[in-house]
Amino acid sequence: xxxxxxxxxxxxxxxxxxxxxxxxxxxxxxxxxxxxxxxxxxxxxxxxxxxxxxxxxxxxxxxxxxxxxxxxxxxxxxxxxxxxxxxxxxxxxxxxxxxxxxxxxxxxxxxxxxxxxxxxxxxxxxxxxxxxxxxxxxxxxxxxxxxxxxxxxxxxxxxxxxxxxxxxxxxxxxxxxxxxxxxxxxxxxxxxxxxxxxxxxxxxxxxxxxxxxxxxxxxxxxxxxxxxxxxx
Numbered sequence: 270x271x272x273x274x275x276x277x278x279x280x281x282x283x284x285x286x287x288x289x290x291x292x293x294x295x296x297x298x299x300x301x302x303x304x305x306x307x308x309x310x311x312x313x314x315x316x317x318x319x320x321x322x323x324x325x326x327x328x329x330x331x332x333x334x335x336x337x338x339x340x341x342x343x344x345x346x347x348x349x350x351x352x353x354x355x356x357x358x359x360x361x362x363x364x365x366x367x368x369x370x371x372x373x374x375x376x377x378x379x380x381x382x383x384x385x386x387x388x389x390x391x392x393x394x395x396x397x398x399x400x401x402x403x404x405x406x407x408x409x410x411x412x413x414x415x416x417x418x419x420x421x422x423x424x425x426x427x428x429x430x431x432x433x434x435x436x437x438x439x440x441x442x443x444x445x446x447x448x449x450x451x452x453x454x455x456x457x458x459x460x461x462x463x464x465x466x467x468x469x470x471x472x473x474x475x476x477x478x479x480x481x482x483x484x485x486x487x488x489x490x491x492x493x494x495x496x497x498x499x500x501x
Contacts, residue, residue, distance in 0.1 A: 280356060285314070285336065287350040294341035295381060297333050304354050305329065305337045308385035309361030309431075309461050309494040313469040316344070317351035323467045324355070330381040331388070340381035358469055359493050362386055362459055368395050368429035372456075374420055375401040376434040376442055382461055383433050387412060398423055420445065429457050432497065436464035436479060436488070439500065446501045458497035462488050 285300035298314075306312055306329045313324040328340040364371060364386060371390040373383040380401045390397045391411060398413045399405065400420055408414070415423060424430060434442050439462065468474045470490035477488035481499050486492070 280358065282353070282355050285352040285354045287346050287348055287352065288333075288336070290346065290348055293379065293381075294343065295330060296327075296339045296342065296346065297336065298327065298339055298352070299333075299336040300352075300354055304356060305332075306357035307361040308383070308389070309459075310357040310359050311466070311493065312354050312356035313358065313466075315353045316346060317353065324353075324469065326466055326469075327354075328382045329385045331384050341379060355469060359489065360491070362431050362461070362494050364389055364393070364395075364431075365429055365457055366393065368393070368457070370427045370429070371395045371397050372423045372427035372430040373397065373399045374417070374423070374430055374432040375399070375403070376417070376432055377438050378433065378435065378463070379403055380405055380433070382463070383431055384408075386431055395429075398427070424456050424458075427456050430459075430497070432458065432460040434460060434462060436462050436477075439479070443501045446497075459494050460497045460500055461494050462492055462500075464488050466493075 281303055283301050283304055285298050287296050288299050289297040304312060308329055311326040311328050314327050315324040325342050325344050330338045330340045373386060375383060380399060387397055387409060397411060398415055400415045400417050400423055402417045405414060462479060464477045466477045466489035473487060478485045479488055
């Protein structure tokens with residue numbers, strides 16, 4: 270497995286604009302190309318003239334001509350909202366160059382935070398399977414969609430897997446995978462942990478802390494993407 274700390278981009282501060290808001294809470298963001306996060310990385314965004322003390326994390330879903338489509342977010346932004354952006358932040362996913370069978374596993378929520386890996390996998394001639402229990406639209410025909418209950422079978426098939434899980438559901442993931450460690454051990458895998466990240470790696474506030482082996486790490490700067498073997 271390539272080292273985890275491989276795709277940190279130089280952090281920048283600049284402006285962006287919300288161009289569209291979609292029903293699922295995702296958005297199309299216009300921004301300078303150097304601010305576009307890699308899959309698994311994030312930006313911190315603060316609406317112009319907002320009195321909120323906390324910025325919102327924006328995760329890359331897929332590309333747009335002058336920016337990117339973000340994964341769903343809980344903000345009440347409107348089209349035309351000007352944003353102050355900081356990033357890209359954190360460690361993203363790294364698909365091994367040798368991977369030819371790539372599994373994208375959505376343990377909960379939507380597949381948006383994993384979607385950016387599809388084009389990367391296809392570019393290196395890999396087969397792609399998406400495991401998700403929610404409705405998924407507008408995917409390339411090459412992507413095979415399976416229910417989450419097929420996860421252990423997919424681990425037997427894949428040589429690389431990317432997972433997306435909320436921090437509060439980590440124990441469920443550990444229990445599921447812990448039952449079949451021999452199955453998952455042969456597959457290189459990474460997991461994106463979703464949680465609140467209010468300081469964006471500036472203050473080490475501890476809100477996003479997660480226990481890795483016998484110590485604590487911060488999702489905002491040590492993640493959000495971790496090696497699965499570190500988690501389980």
